[in-house]
């Protein structure tokens with residue numbers, strides 16, 4: 516049985532490479548676009564479609580925090596810093612708040628790291644409250660809508676719920692003062708209290724230069740069928756493995772650790788990026804938080820992402836045709852992963868690979884320095900532009916108040 520599978524896999528990989536390397540070479544190597552579908556939206560130019568006013572906050576909300584810990588520039592939530600820098604010199608920025616469509620408050624609320632580099636969001640609610648208090652007293656714009664024309668970058672695990680444990684995050688809910696704002700966040704899961712309708716889901720930050728330095732020839736045969744590196748169990752926090760990733764990762768390991776189609780391990784090799792370029796499928800299972808840079812890496816390295824995360828809302832899902840690029844496997848179907856993946860025809864695999872080869876897909880996943888057209892910064896702006904014009908009902912009558920400034924955990928009300 517095992518041997519049979521292995522022969523099948525070898526044959527499949529051989530056929531795939533034969534199609535790519537044979538007569539169809541020129542045809543199949545080319546990248547493919549899905550014309551007339553959302554794929555085209557990625558190339559929109561946001562300039563001229565929106566104007567953003569950047570509040571000038573005291574440096575204690577941003578630059579000073581970064582000075583204390585420069586590691587904030589490289590962790591997976593660094594987008595909050597790079598987006599600020601990008602907006603300061605972007606042509607969509609306006610210095611005249613009266614003509615702004617959107618208001619942006621530069622608060623680096625994930626830049627509080629443990630010695631191991633993990634962001635702690637415990638101070639974030641007080642810091643955010645403090646910033647909102649400041650802009651609402653010094654400028655008239657917050658009070659006009661109570662934040663409905665303001666956007667915030669909140670890339671933490673569970674966005675503006677500001678806790679890294681899901682149960683606690685759900686208990687907290689979105690910070691009450693941010694209820695009307697547009698939240699730009701990496702967290703995305705349907706029907707979850709930490710995802711507001713109208714939020715913009717973005718990819719986590721993954722260092723572009725580091726990935727580019729590991730690019731190998733696109734002609735390299737894809738000789739690995741399924742690839743994954745990462746945790747299957749979180750022994751420190753969840754020894755039984757029943758809760759971590761809702762058991763999906765444990766199930767991948769238990770079912771496929773001895774399956775030759777699956778190159779899976781907890782060990783992170785030096786050739787990790789190269790290996791992804793030698794693989795047909797890269798597993799992107801849920802972790803503690805739904806997002807990790809794994810999806811970004813799969814897209815950059817042309818490895819078909821296999822998304823195992825029920826109800827996930829993927830980055831820029833209104834612009835990127837994820838269903839066409841990737842493979843979605845329900846968490847409960849993990850035990851059949853081998854059958855599901857080996858049943859996908861070579862034609863379908865090749866089409867997904869051609870779509871992944873479209874540079875626009877890769878560009879949309881990255882936050883390069885300096886910014887480039889079509890990158891994740893531009894996709895965020897495109898997302899904000901698509902939400903315009905604001906509904907007239909968001910503008911409050913003079914004196915009208917909707918937000919409750921004393922709602923939420925008492926600890927959050929302490930000054931920052």
Ligand SMILES: *[C@@H]1O[C@H](CO)[C@@H](O)[C@H](O)[C@H]1NC(C)=O
Pocket residue numbers: 651652653654655658916
């Ligand atoms: C906005 O409303 C708050 C009360 O909710 C008030 O304290 C503040 O001064 C107002 N801001 C401006 C600029 O009038």
Ligand SMILES: *[C@@H]1O[C@H](CO)[C@@H](O)[C@H](O)[C@H]1NC(C)=O
Pocket residue numbers: 919920921922923
């Ligand atoms: C605001 O929230 C606090 C705390 O939950 C609550 O006691 C108070 O009644 C609320 N105020 C209004 C006007 O709803």
